[in-house]
Amino acid sequence: MRIVVCVKHVPDIQSERALGPDGRLVRDGGDGTINELDENAVEAAVVLAEQARDAGDEAEVVVVTVGPDDAEDAVRRGLQLGADAAVHVLDDAVAGSDVFGTAAVLAAVLRRLGEQAPVDLVVTGMAGLDGLTSLLPAALAATLDLPQLTLAAEVTLADGAVTVRRDLDHAVEELTAPLPALVSVTDRANEPRYPNFQGIMAARKKPVETLTLADLGVDPATVGAAGARTEVLEAAPRPPRTDRVLVTDDGQAGARLAAWLLERDLVRTTPATGEVL
Amino acid sequence: MATVLVLLDHAETGALRGSVLELATAARDLADGGEVHGLWVGDEPVDPALPVLGRHGVAVVHQVSTGAVDARLTPVLAEVLADAVRETGATVLLALSTFENKEAAARLAVATGAGVVTDAAAVERDAEGRVVASKTVLAGTWTTRCAVRTGLAVVLLKAGAVVSRHVDEEAPLAPELRTRALAVSERATRAALVRRTPAAPSDRPDLSSADVVVVGGRGTEGDFAPIEALADEVGGAVGSTRVATDEGWIGHETQIGQTGVTVSPRLYIGAGVSGAVHHRGGMQASGTIVAINPDPEAPIFEIADYGIVGDLFTVLPQVTEELRRLRQG
Numbered sequence: 001m002r003i004v005v006c007v008k009h010v011p012d013i014q015s016e017r018a019l020g021p022d023g024r025l026v027r028d029g030g031d032g033t034i035n036e037l038d039e040n041a042v043e044a045a046v047v048l049a050e051q052a053r054d055a056g057d058e059a060e061v062v063v064v065t066v067g068p069d070d071a072e073d074a075v076r077r078g079l080q081l082g083a084d085a086a087v088h089v090l091d092d093a094v095a096g097s098d099v100f101g102t103a104a105v106l107a108a109v110l111r112r113l114g115e116q117a118p119v120d121l122v123v124t125g126m127a128g129l130d131g132l133t134s135l136l137p138a139a140l141a142a143t144l145d146l147p148q149l150t151l152a153a154e155v156t157l158a159d160g161a162v163t164v165r166r167d168l169d170h171a172v173e174e175l176t177a178p179l180p181a182l183v184s185v186t187d188r189a190n191e192p193r194y195p196n197f198q199g200i201m202a203a204r205k206k207p208v209e210t211l212t213l214a215d216l217g218v219d220p221a222t223v224g225a226a227g228a229r230t231e232v233l234e235a236a237p238r239p240p241r242t243d244r245v246l247v248t249d250d251g252q253a254g255a256r257l258a259a260w261l262l263e264r265d266l267v268r269t270t271p272a273t274g275e276v277l
Numbered sequence: 278m279a280t281v282l283v284l285l286d287h288a289e290t291g292a293l294r295g296s297v298l299e300l301a302t303a304a305r306d307l308a309d310g311g312e313v314h315g316l317w318v319g320d321e322p323v324d325p326a327l328p329v330l331g332r333h334g335v336a337v338v339h340q341v342s343t344g345a346v347d348a349r350l351t352p353v354l355a356e357v358l359a360d361a362v363r364e365t366g367a368t369v370l371l372a373l374s375t376f377e378n379k380e381a382a383a384r385l386a387v388a389t390g391a392g393v394v395t396d397a398a399a400v401e402r403d404a405e406g407r408v409v410a411s412k413t414v415l416a417g418t419w420t421t422r423c424a425v426r427t428g429l430a431v432v433l434l435k436a437g438a439v440v441s442r443h444v445d446e447e448a449p450l451a452p453e454l455r456t457r458a459l460a461v462s463e464r465a466t467r468a469a470l471v472r473r474t475p476a477a478p479s480d481r482p483d484l485s486s487a488d489v490v491v492v493g494g495r496g497t498e499g500d501f502a503p504i505e506a507l508a509d510e511v512g513g514a515v516g517s518t519r520v521a522t523d524e525g526w527i528g529h530e531t532q533i534g535q536t537g538v539t540v541s542p543r544l545y546i547g548a549g550v551s552g553a554v555h556h557r558g559g560m561q562a563s564g565t566i567v568a569i570n571p572d573p574e575a576p577i578f579e580i581a582d583y584g585i586v587g588d589l590f591t592v593l594p595q596v597t598e599e600l601r602r603l604r605q606g
């Protein structure tokens with residue numbers, strides 16, 4: 001069982017995040033971290049690898065990231081969380097890539113890994129908590145021509161097939177596909193383990209391979225800002241809210257809120273009659 | 278002149294989702310003298326979907342069936358979209374910003390080279406004719422405008438982003454219906470649907486498009502009755518935090534936040550909600566934010582327009598009662 005997990009280095013969402021004049025995320029705040037949802041992806045992969053080993057099979061988990069120098073922290077974290085090896089694609093030409101550029105680079109890494117030994121499963125987080133488009137998993141699956149099982153809240157492997165449960169707005173679905181396949185997981189899939197001292201020490205000895213676009217045979221013109229399909233024209237911080245009210249309930253705050261809502265026409269003045277087309 | 282294609286999301290019953298009319302409205306402005314076409318995937322639309330679409334400027338509806346293949350699989354939907362884009366020559370595709378549509382859009386984009394904007398709050402053409410979409414990012418703290426640089430622009434609009442309008446001039450009573458069957462590739466069904474359990478139907482409006490959303494968190498201690506009573510009084514939807522869904526107090530589909538539903542209603546009322554950054558990411562773009570929480574240090578007060586330091590179990594019933602009294606006159 002060989003599992004590859006794609007992880008991203010993003011600004012910590014607890015920190016003050018900002019966009020630069022070029023509309024790109026400011027990534028040099030120094031408080032970058034592994035995308036939280038990718039910890040769920042690593043955890044899912046490590047658990048599946050453990051299960052394979054318990055069943056007497058060999059198993060390996062490789063974490064892969066694409067990004068600047070700092071991004072190595074993301075794969076280091078993946079190694080601390082139990083992955084066995086890591087790949088970091090580091091190339092200035094990657095800066096400003098959109099989701100499709102990133103998917104092309106990740107696909108090239110996966111093809112290269114696949115030449116060394118077959119990859120059975122690709123796991124990603126459901127979204128990057130920076131751009132939050134959640135387009136990458138499906139884009140990567142399409143680029144690699146793998147079956148996709150996205151937004152998994154539960155992942156199981158059996159008899160060469162992967163099965164997931166996913167919770168959508170209007171339904172709960174169960175999907176299954178033969179391996180190799182791509183799975184994206186939500187934060188409901190598991191509780192990522194906290195790396196212990198041993199894990200942190202062991203991670204230091206694990207290999208991180210650094211690759212460039214040339215190593216991967218990817219044309220720089222197809223990725224990075226040059227290859228991006230959308231262009232940010234303007235980015236502005238949301239203006240602060242004005243006229244804010246903060247009161248302590250004196251027994252009448254609810255009644256005053258009701259009047260305030262009606263005054264501002266924030267709730268219908270006549271009771272709702274139901275939606276008609 | 279351009280053909281703008283609108284994906285006509287509908288319920289399993291064949292009833293059009295109301296927010297699709299917002300897309301049709303936005304599509305008219307983008308068409309620039311060209312036509313608005315709709316794509317209906319699956320069994321026939323039920324009344325009054327077609328005349329309503331006609332009144333909102335949709336000239337042609339392409340009804341595509343995939344035969345025995347389940348079109349709810351997003352790789353299948355992506356192939357249907359690619360086929361419809363080819364068939365119509367559309368240069369813009371609008372769809373609702375749902376997880377399913379995002380997946381299909383991502384695959385369509387890989388197949389066609391299209392540029393995609395998700396969670397758009399508005400879309401227009403700039404002076405050069407480029408499709409430009411606006412959206413809020415970084416948990417609602419920034420607004421961006423971005424232009425699509427490719428020949429096909431895919432924009433996924435949030436429900437409620439646009440106010441739907443009828444066409445002014447004498448519109449056709451119903452759009453022309455063109456029916457097609459499409460043979461999708463075998464690769465689109467390699468991930469097979471084993472089971473699908475539709476969410477229980479609700480009388481309340483859809484969370485993602487509701488005008489008013491009343492949200493309960495851990496502070497409800499599992500008692501959502503005051504939340505539901507206020508939501509019903511104002512015709513709003515009920516939302517929750519992850520804590521409330523993890524505890525099993527309410528269905529997962531009500532979770533608002535970065536890994537749940539994104540909402541931007543005119544009015545958000547959060548009770549027993551701390552305002553953790555993961556939750557804020559899904560609601561901070563709301564028009565007016567009201568918060569009720571006994572802890573004056575709760576982060577939600579930093580973004581609230583109207584904050585009450587108090588107990589939801591006394592404040593909310595009073596709001597509901599007073600609204601009822603005032604509205605009955």
Ligand SMILES: Cc1cc2nc3c(=O)[nH]c(=O)nc-3n(C[C@H](O)[C@H](O)[C@H](O)COP(=O)(O)OP(=O)(O)OC[C@H]3O[C@@H](n4cnc5c(N)ncnc54)[C@H](O)[C@@H]3O)c2cc1C
Nearest residue numbers: 494495496518519534535536537549550551553555556589
């Ligand atoms: C990767 C990841 C993704 C996540 N995604 C989401 C997401 O999409 N959505 C989400 O919501 N969370 C998400 N979370 C969880 C999030 O971090 C918070 O834990 C969660 O939002 C907190 O929910 P809460 O406000 O209900 O609970 P708490 O933070 O525990 O707050 C409860 C509040 O209720 C107040 N309270 C108590 N009693 C009363 C009373 N009687 N009346 C009024 N107020 C009262 C308390 O003062 C407190 O402020 C995510 C977490 C992670 C790690």
